[in-house]
Amino acid sequence: MRYLPLTPADRANMLSVIGAKSIDDLFIDVPGVAQIRDPFDLPRHAGEMEVERELAALAAMNRPAGSGPFFCGAGAYKHHIPATVDHVIQRSEFLTSYTPYQPEIAQGTLQVLFEFQTQVAALTGLDVANASMYDGSTACAEAVMMAQRVTRRNKAVLSGGLHPHYAAVTQTIASAESMEITRLAAAIDAEAAVIASIDTDTACVVVQTPNAFGTVTDVSKIAEAAHAAGALLIVVTTEAVSFGLLKSPGEMGADIAVAEGQSIGVGLSYGGPYIGLFACKEKYVRQMPGRLCGETLDAEGRRGFVLTLSTREQHIRRDKATSNICTNSGLCALAFTIHLSLLGERGLKSLAALNHSRARELRDALAAVPGVEILTPRFFNEFAVRLPANAIETVEALVGRGIIAGVPYSRLAPEAGMDDVLLVAATETTTEADIAALVAALKGRTGQ
């Protein structure tokens, strides 16, 4: 057993130091009824080769994004990750360290988090950001709960453009705290419809840009309406690369911005681990959930970083904490910040511009397919199309031709009655050949 250093001789020697006759003496507090004697009906230990064989066989049954024409988005995006990123995050000192509770010997992690927080604040156009959340969807739910604490009001309005999973997570979590959630019907281009639902009980409105249909919206007017009623504006973004091209949430008046950061540095990994970005105005910082890293000095007056404002947190405040969060998504934050440092402002803007350009190419190509209608009026790198047939069936049929055509909206929200709507995304990884293959396959499907 290659992960266990003790030898039988070590064990015997250690038992004698302890003064125990056998290992069973150390489990004496376990009631007899709970002591398992029979072996489990599970395999015995295995060598590296055997484990690799089983997992490689399972991996081979999946169709990775990079293995052919691929157009899925809907909250997770296929982007190129520089080789440096994956190399650095596998360094022992980052990979195998714990939450930086002892700052004197965790300055690597802490300085990275401080840099990360600064980058996220800059991207979102807000004052402060935390050290990350589990993912975008949980960040969204936590933002709604935070708005309840800030405003002491109980109602949240979710736009019809909010990613259906995000809306579901927020409903699940916030309703457990007796919040009243108003979720507007799915709509491609109607973020501003939330305005009509704002009243004096409204803690926050939640809008998304680019939204679940890819639609990009200037939310300034929504911010004005929310603020006039004493409510907060929460802006959600699921494609973080869009920050390189579009006006930031802060610039448009958001009080809290949350985002899925997977697009920058983090692999697709079938949905996780990802990284939630969370930023807000400085005046709300003490109501923020999650870990925060702050600057301070050591005993010799040198700059250093520590986890701070922990009086908000569960390990100090217990049942009075702002959230029950203990871990963040540290290693994904590291991947995010390395990729973003490599990009820099110039690289991020170029990457975003390239994504938008590819999506325009895809749009023009699909618009020329008979029976396909482009539904999204303004988009970044993803948009919705209406197909002449059921989207789930079309996607399934195209799998057989080696193409992953996109995400049927009805997979996310079967109740929306949008069975013919397909979400398609293009990124810098999309090639002209990929687009041509999709167009040809769709033309084949529609019999044209």
Place this chain on the structure above:
Amino acid sequence: MSMNSVGRPTRPDQQSPGVGGSLTGARGLLQDEALIFELGGWDKTGVDLEAPKFDASDLGGLVRSAPIGLPGLSEPEAMRHYVRLSQKNHAIDLALYPLGSCTMKHNPRLNEKMARLAGFGDLHPLTPVSASQGALALMDRLAHWLKTLTAMPAVAMSPKAGAHGELCGLLCIKAAHEAKGQGHRRTVLVPTSAHGTNPATAAFVGYSVTEIAQTQDGRVDLADLEAKLSEDVAAIMVTNPNTCGLFERDIVEIARLTHEVGAYFYCDGANFNAIVGRVRPGDLGVDAMHINLHKTFSTPHGGGGPGAGPVVLSAALAPFAPAPWVVSGPNGFDLIESPEGEAVQGFGRMVAFQGQMGMFVRAYAYMLSHGADGLRQVAEDAVLNANYIKARLSKVMTPAFPEGPCMHEALFDDHWLEGTGITTLDFAKAMIDEGFHPMTMYFPLVVHGAMLIEPTETESKLELDRFCDALIALANAAKGGDVERFTGAPYLAPLRRLDETQAARKPKLTWKPVSQTPLAAE
């Protein structure tokens, strides 16, 4: 000059060239690394991208015009920046990392390799199920292992961390009570020794928290529990083995009493590492328990996440599990994302997509490597190592519960430091100068000046002895009046002790250019 056992100075004094620091701020080969914002690369980039074919004129006023404020680094500069920073971290790959309750064990690199196979690492979460059968099969097999090891009939896979798993478990419990017309129950009972996440989660879900007292020997006080159990109690949350490192001897009775008043038994599974393969929580009467894959099943902690916290559920709670879940049918596996019919009893959704797949792959690779036989050995060696440390250190330190064995972690209090002028914090900081990460301090709250040491099963006897020798030497120094060694520690770390009070009083949470005055609170 003070020396340690290998003759290295343990703190600077008159002869030490390190006094007052170097001329440049470096410490030997450890560079004083600036922030990326101070490295000056405002127009630099470390990536090469082709020029776009189309511009963004179609988006008009939606396009950002103001600068973002992001510096860039070329690849060699980026490499150096992050590698230099990495060298300021302690890590389990460097030495024993005895954080009690955190389970810092070896992270096998095979797991990393497997998670990076393109079929897992580059798989989109909304890939059609026909093109992600291997991922669904892996989730199904991992679920089978978790259910078998715990003797529980169901598992919710999606929670992203331990605390998220607690939330999932309590939401199941809440839904189950509501389904039975018991939605009026308002109270969750939590022992005083519990992790902070337990009361925080209960409060988050809208319950009020009542603490249960602890006995002299570090267990739940059954009499106090009985007095506080009532028809108003929704659940009890008990960590087992508990945070004192002790097995709750009366666990079966605790479960029985809890069920007698119609409440559910939530077990915090953070310490499953101590009993995996030897004890099945389902046999103890547990209704829900989260399993930290990053503790028991070796997925890396990554400097604070990502974790993963699947929750095993009893038959009573299983119908209320959140979406999505995997089912197997005649055409292979399917993923139920939007439950219909009877399945709508589920309480909702915890996350977008399926959960921490990257962690599932790592945990499954670890389980296959150990097998059922190896996992039992994991628990036994973890417990053996902790008891060995307890036996050796009890000669110089005071164990909080001297009678009987501990489980996977050894708990000491600070009685032995009385009169020395040295606190638990000072002692912990002095450990850094001897090459070890401090143990968990001041937790659990029920023990004065607590020092909670968890070695895990992946430490050799040699490393355990090095660690014990270092602590014994420190303890003797403390008792011998070498106070400054402790109160000023650490001396040899990348930084001296940091001022956490100042950090919280005037929070500086982002870098700002020197010329710009900080944003005033609005």
